[in-house]
Amino acid sequence: xxxVTVLLAAVAALVHVYIFVLESFRWTAPSTRRVFGMSAQAxxxxxxxxxxxxFYNLFLAVVTVAGxxxxxxxxAAGIALVLAGTGSMAAAALVLVTRDPAKARAAMVxxxxxxxxxxxxxxxxx
Numbered sequence: 001x002x003x004v005t006v007l008l009a010a011v012a013a014l015v016h017v018y019i020f021v022l023e024s025f026r027w028t029a030p031s032t033r034r035v036f037g038m039s040a041q042a043x044x045x046x047x048x049x050x051x052x053x054x055f056y057n058l059f060l061a062v063v064t065v066a067g068x069x070x071x072x073x074x075x076a077a078g079i080a081l082v083l084a085g086t087g088s089m090a091a092a093a094l095v096l097v098t099r100d101p102a103k104a105r106a107a108m109v110x111x112x113x114x115x116x117x118x119x120x121x122x123x124x125x126x
Contacts, residue, residue, distance in 0.1 A: 002124050006071070008117035009064050009082050012089055015113060016061040023054030060085050060092075083121055089114035 026032040027050040028043045038046070067081025093111020096103050 002071075005082065005117055005120040005124055006068055008113050008120055009068055009086050012086050012113040012117055013061040013064040013068075015109065016057040016064075016089060019110065020054040020058035020061070023050040023057065025054075027051065027054075060089050064089075079121055079125070083118060086114035086117040086121070090118055 022032045022035065027047050028040065030040075033040065033043050036043075043050075062085075063081050064085030067078045067083075067085060069078070070081060071078030090111045093107040093114070096110065097107035
């Protein structure tokens with residue numbers, strides 16, 4: 001089960017690094033605006049907020065990767081960090097979809113791998 005957790009957590013981290021790039025550096029690009037369903041004016045107005053939010057996504061990815069790197073040498077710390085990172089990612093996806101059900105697809109992209117990683121990680125503890 002540990003290899004499944006590692007793969008799911010790694011995918012979750014990669015997705016969140018991608019989200020970081022979109023939100024922090026490509027927010028006003030037409031392709032990114034299409035992904036998030038934003039007009040040019042709305043993207044420009046929210047640019048600073050998105051920049052900050054992108055870094056939150058990066059930090060969640062960093063916590064998750066740190067946990068993956070620590071899992072073998074310090075298992076308790078590694079699994080705690082993996083659960084903290086992926087659990088926060090899954091919770092953020094849940095917040096997204098409960099705030100706006102129209103964002104269900106985005107929440108699935110953002111939250112499926114992390115949620116499965118949490119379940120898998122918890123099963124490894126049994």
